[in-house]
Amino acid sequence: MFRVSKPSAVIAAILAASVFMPLATPPSAAQGAATTAGPTGSSGLPLPRFVSLKSAKVNSRIGPGSTYPVEWLYLKAGLPMEIIQEFDNWRRVRDADGAEGWINQSLLSGRRTGIVAPWQRGKEATFDLMAQPSREARKVAAVEPGAIGSIRMCNGDWCQMTFAGHTGWISQTLVWGAYPGEAIKD
Secondary structure, three states: OOEEEOOOHHHHHHHHHHOOOOOOOOOOHHHOOOEOOEOEOOOOOEOOEEEEEOOOOEEEEOOOOOOOOEEEEEOOOOOEEEEEEEEOOEEEEEOOOOOEEEEEHHHEEOOOEEEEOHHHOOOOOOEEEEOOOOOOOOEEEEEOOOOEEEEEEEEOOEEEEEEOOEEEEEEHHHEEOOOOOOEEOO
């Protein structure tokens, strides 16, 4: 993953002390606007949902505010994140490795990106990017686990994505950044 821990004696002491201090209590899903599609956050948008990082340097904090210590520093613009909670202008996010933290909403974008099979990273594997949403279609490119691409659309089974100038379709089950069965329109 493209994140860097920011350990130091001071931060370690703050982290240790903060275990005993309560964090600000985020609003419950019941306080958001109710919809039949599922829970929403205080923004009125659904929870959970995927977004991406706007900047190449983004701090992830242990709590929803700039006074909380930085736990991770993300170094890749366009990295997909899953918003799992909202509090004021802060979003609790989860990355593809399962690490969680709080990021200010101004550093997040609604542009959808995805990571191909991050659970296979480091293994000898490639996945086919197809010309059409079918296993029988012509192969456009081979994509390695951990590759990040832009999601153009998904039909619930396949996602059309662009990786380094190559656009094609990949099985939606291989994409971290789109929910199983989720339709994403262009």
